[in-house]
Amino acid sequence: MNARLPDHTVIQAIRPKVLFKAIENRFPGQNVGFTVNIPSPDIGGMTLLESSVLVSLAKLTGASSLFEFGTFMGATTLLLAQNTPVDAQVVTIDLPPDEVSSTHTGDVLKDGDANDDYLRSAFADQGARCLARADAAVHSKVQQILQDSTTLDVREQGFEHQFDFIFIDGGHHFDIVKKDTENAYRMARKNAVVLWHDYASNIHSDVTEFLNGHAQGRRIYHVEHTMIAFELLGDFSTLLSGS
Template sequence: MNSNLKQFVNGFASQGVREIKLKDLLNLRKPEQATREIRTTFPPVTIGSVTLVDQIVLLCLDELVAPSYILEIGTFQGFTTRLLARNSAAHLIYSVDLPPTDTKLIDTLDAVRILRDGSYNDDHLRDIQNRSGEVYLKDLTVDEMKRVRLIKADSTSLDFTAEFASIEFAFIDGGHGYDIVRSDTENVLRVMKHGVIVWHDFSSGIHSDVTRYLSDRAIENRIFHVQGSLCAFQLVGC
């Protein structure tokens, strides 16, 4: 792990949610990485995707932590999985999501409710995934796909200690209810001694439970939210 990142995080004496700028992370990178190129596509405009700023946050933290094993909770259509497979030097990238089903969760779509109701929004995204699958993984190379492990399971009932030996980078973007986010976080901590946890949808107007959970967690931990993004993160074991 980059010593600059540790020093930056440990420079905040008190616990709480700390607002930082993307520039703060970029300034921690090694000078020789300044001209590094990344491979990505234009961010999808569909709901449930990551923005370009989110992508830079993820890739910057991946570079600073240099994980061997990455865990993503919430594959959806595979956009973030693809981003990591094409840019991270990690040995393996695990991505967990629910098994596909033919059961439709929403019969009549309510466009207004999608933007207001977190549970309804998650059901809508689940319906999209059941129809499309991991479309963003279809053109990965054979070598890139060898580094990806798709796990079809409920993350809240999965035995993390049996499934994963050790994780240094986790991206939590599955179910957005308070208890699910808490369960995913606690499960990740069972297999992470050192590394970073990144949560998506912090400060989201739809998935307010993510913000509520991290605000509660920040009472005893230092959580960092990157302004202009939906990403919040915490270093573990530093």
């Protein structure tokens, strides 16, 4: 369920069909499909609509170098690896499971801190189980980093200006989203798409608060009926024109 957004937000809401129309415009005369697994019923997964939005943006931009903040069960990592070119590379980062507490308290459906604790606990217990079950073709495209994303040294890793698709879905506290976003722009190529999950979430309000402030002077879109917001950088900013 999406939270009620403040009237003053500068983030532009668009219908999913705007993206789908852009796909039709880019691939005229083609039936553009995608591979998706049955969504996990667990907390923290994405809906089928959100999955189609992510894949649509990957295909619209022709993404070949992708970075994901927040591996969790590996479902989104798998989705991106399955729906990008065979030579694409997906880098994903999450906390080392052995450094995460496997306990949690509170109402995980109403309290953001409790929800994050639950997600970390599930990751500590099970790891990226969707990714672990994937075939060799997927594993050959994926590089998994086990590290606190806020300690990521972009320059040391050789990640500066290396990615054309960056998905931010790690920790949901304001300072973590801010740090991951700052790193995302350092890692982005001139033409890239940066995406955030949990915008307009009833639980993780820090993501919405951060993005509403961050969006000042930028063209950031929120896809209605999802918790996905995104920004198209460089020449990609024209991809929705005429859709």
